[in-house]
Amino acid sequence: MSARRRDERGVVFPSPVVMLSIIAVAMAAVAFVATRGSEPTEREVVPSSAQPSAPTTSAAPSAKPKPKPKPVVKRGKTYVEVYNNSGITGLAGSVATRATDAGWQVVGTDNWVGSVNGNTVFYPKRLKAAAELLALDLGIQRTSLAVDPMRLDRLTVILTGELR
Template sequence: MAFFPSATGRRSRDERGVAFPSPLVMLSVLAVAMASITFLATRDQAPTERRVDNTATIASAEQSPEPTPTATRTPKPKPAIKRGEVYVEVYNNSGIKGLAATTATKATTIGWSVVGEDNWYGVVPTTTVYFPPRLQAAGKQLALDLGIARTAPAVGEMRKDRLTVILTTDAPQ
């Protein structure tokens, strides 16, 4: 049988294509119509699900909120502190002879760049690592390395390009 019309202009029987049964066509049209109506009826409604942030209701600092699937954030890595690139000055305000030298040696052994040690004249309430604003993270790391509990922003005549450690009688030895 030929797929093109014959010389008489009549098509052969196998060229008609596929004939769908009318119930199948009607069900398909009905399904598309129902889907369209449902879409139009619900498109302007507010979503029924809401995200509840319960981190503010934590009673204790020891408890931590369980991570939710929508709140999976990866923390940004903190820049590594390069101890050898940060200058440190150590001052003794305790009256204990050699305390600044001992602490300076300990800091140097850990990798800090100690550039000076001397006596401090003034009143400091407790052993403290003082830091300029741009070296805050380094100041906290130095305090951790030396076992010093207190850090504070640099004050007065302290240099703004280095950390300043002032040791009192409560300094770790």
């Protein structure tokens, strides 16, 4: 009797989890390359009561500069979308409820895929005053101009962690 050696040849396909992991790493690498080198257009929102007042040095004490009229923000007329960019389940929904309770018209919540440096209210140029007011209402310290793929007819809130 001769001992026959078994020859096992074939192709092994990776599991779907491995394939999805490889795709996720590739997408993260593409996102990193696409976003590096761009300067952030974000800024910190500071309530006016916390800003130091500059000393006035006008020659005539009766001459006062005319303040610019502030735009009137109608919360119920401004669309808001809230996105969760954290691992906290239900964060976008709870913040959307807070915004609705404050009078804002929340039109959607979802998860955000991408990199954001902190809780931020993104806005198109014409809604800057509304973005600052929404940020104050929610306790968010940062606002920034909206970027693609954000819609330019509404405010976009992206959450990276719990609000205080």
